[in-house]
Amino acid sequence: MLSANLVFAVSLGYVILLFLVAFWGDKKARTGSSGLFQSPLIYTLSISVYCTSWTFYGAVGSAVRNGLEFATIYIGPTIVFIGFWYLLRKLVRIGRVHRITSIADLLSSRYGKGESLAVLVTLIAVVGTTPYIALQLKAVTNSFQVISGNIVSDLAHPVFGDPDYTTAFWIATGMAIFTIVFGTRNIDANERHHGVVAAIALEALVKLFALLAVGLFVVFSLANGPGEVFSWAPPDFLKTEDVFGPRWVSVTFLAATAVICLPRQFQVTVVENSDERHLFTASWMFPLYLMLISLFVLPIAIAGLKFLPATANPDMFVLTLPMAMDQHTLALVAFLGGFSSATSMVIVACIALSTMVSNHIVMPLALRLPWVEMQASGDIRRLLLFSRRASICLVLLLGFVYFRLSAKSDALASIGLIAFLGVAQFLPSLIGGLYWRQASAKGAFAGLVAGFTLWLYTLFFPSFEGQFVMPLSVIENGPWGIAQLRPEALFGLGGMDPLVHALFWSLSINTFLFVTVSVIFDPKPLERLQGALFIDVFRAPADNESRFIRRYAASSDLFVLAQRILGTNTAYRLFSDFAKNQGVSGHLPRADDEFIGHLERELAGSVGAATARAMISQVVKGETISLDELMKIVDETQQVIDYSRQLEVKSHQLQQTARQLREANERLKELDLQKDDFLSQVSHELRTPMTSIRSFAQILLETPDMTVDETQRFTGIILEESMRLTRLLDEILDLARLEGEQIPWTLQKVDPEDTLERAVATCHGLAAQAETEIQFGDRVQGIEIDAEADRLRQVYLNLITNAIKYNTADKPIITVRTELQGQRYCVYIEDNGEGIRAEDRERIFKKFSRGWRESKDGRSGTGLGLAISWQIMQRLQGDLELLPQETGTGACFRVTLPYRSANSSTAAE
């Protein structure tokens, strides 16, 4: 046996080490170099607070009694973690977005931020956890007494006589001090307790190392490998025939539920999570941890049965086996492992419970008391810290008292699974709240009350076997002898394992009431809003809340409130940061809906959603929830329809844009072709006069003895060709201007008949030269059009000169007439020449396309005149067409223009 002093010294040294690690972790976090403490490894190790002393020591005991059943406790959480993508990830995201402080806060926040639901959840959590804490105290005390050997020396007695309450008391005190020092440094639950997490991560390593060490010792030192160990096993040790029954399924389910719902698990998994990505690592590393923890449970149990007396307590095999083999160091390691698993559970459970108790019970009460009307900065913060610390002491005291009262009974041994079922009552409301929009606070309340009551009645009270609240006669015969109400065979459902029985009744009635009441009573607007924000947490950011709630408040009132809770410095920083974001000078931001929502979430991170809302409500005025807006996001089908309609619009727009792009591309290609065409035509057109100029100039240069006549003639040709070149260039420039000009012309009122007459008059000289007669046909009188007179005249001139120049008739006649067709004014210019050949008609308005074979004087024009005229008419919103031609008649061009009104004064003439 080890001396009590040595064990005490080692324990004390270990505790000092834990304090140092926690202190170091806190310091690192404060100086900002907390890289290691925010790693996924530390996160995973902190989740292993799931493995308490009940599993450290108790798993071997359970293996001795029920064979393989112990594995269910670890398989349940394994299922939850390997399926993390669907539930845990959502929980963690919600926890971070809505600054959730505990599971009570989560449920209350989801169901409309009501206080009563939070109080109920807190009560259930306290009732379920206190015996669990007592169990840890008992395990540590027992192990301390066993290893220091001051009770029994022969390990033969399963019962240890009187537990050492003094030891238990000092252990509880030590834990309280640790928790208060490192667990209540700040009130914002979302600011992680780095020190605590560092310490429990170390403890997680110690307990794993201890179990592996004992296991390896058994398998490879006591035996020659696992085969030999299993050959020692008593017949039907694994109980494979019976173990895979309803209990196997039920306990797996309970363990899976517990790893989500236990307050301490919620604390480490959701609240202490600093990075969502850590969950990806924990999803496989935590199952691996659980697998390693359970790997040597069976060998240790078998070896214990073989080497220890039949009366030895199997729940202490992990400790007593090394002692019996005189492996003192190993025994000490095993003791430290058990000590670690107990202390880490108690510390985290105390932090979680104290947060719940102070946020949901103490604070709401304190705020209602008239004498808690302090206005000083940080007063609520001080009150909150005090109530956290008091709650920790209270919870530990409750645990200690519970241990003191029930230490001698066996009631504690089974409390693990009983507590699991207690917190499993949260499951229906939790799952419903995360995935079901209709879930309402009334439903959650009804389900929780019924489930909790049934749990108390069918499992918790009967577990005391008549020593607490429920007398033995009630357990055996039912209250007032009504057999139908027997707690362990409710409504005559007997012959079942009590745990399975209680699980069936409590959870099925809980779920039934939750669903039914939710369906009957619609959720209130705020519940709907919170429900939508929770269910769609991956789609809708929390800031959206401000879209639906309209509130008004004075910034200064909000500041007073914030500094009471957060302290002046934090509040000042929060307000001035937001003011900067809003672009407001000074430190007070505009108190708009967005800011009030932001502030409420910040406060919720300290005092919980319900209290934060209650406090904000005291300051703000005129709170309304915009139902229309709310219905938009609440109604799932509506949401889907909205999204798909938006998508449809988008894709339609995309299609249109694509079509426009395609068209533009086609047009660009066409233009590019035209440009190439034009360039080659221009160079060709320029070449002809250039060639003749060059050759005549060359002749003049090389023939010195040329006659004056010839010189005159050649120079005349050169001059003429240069003029043609100039004309050509002028017209190309003109056309380029017409095509390139973007600015619309300023149009004036013009009398088109007047313009026409002037154009004809201009051509008289040319006509006389060509012996051509210009006749006027029917004329329209007194109308006005919007046009540019010079440009219009240019078109007329071009058409008339063409008609003169290219008219090859013996007696050339040009007829000009005008008429009105509907809203259009038409000018016809017709000649009696041979007309335009059919194959040229198509391209007559294109550049450099001469419609006529040759002019009367044998010279061709530039081929741009008609193209220019056509462009002008387009710019004037009119048109220029070549009318269909009958055989034997000449060409007939029609100019059309829109006209505004008949000029009545001239029409009367």
Place this chain on the structure above:
Amino acid sequence: MTWKRATTVSGAASASAIRKSRDIAMIIPVIFTLLIMPPMVHLFGSEPGLAGIPSIVVYLFGLWILVVLLTAWNARRLNTPETNDPLVMNPQDSPP
């Protein structure tokens, strides 16, 4: 309405890979649960399986290790920037 994170050609390929990984993340726990529940577990008993260890123990722990490896492999594939900041449709930008 804006779709954060424009989907490129490679983005589309990784989106389909992520979808597959999500399905695997759903399938692993379901199949694991079915395999460790009756009636599957009744196929194994106390008779020695591997190296004198009862076959049910070999089955249970073998399955456990397998599922840890599978989840580790799949979690690596899931842990991409896209999945941590999933495709978010921001309703504030949507037309009224």
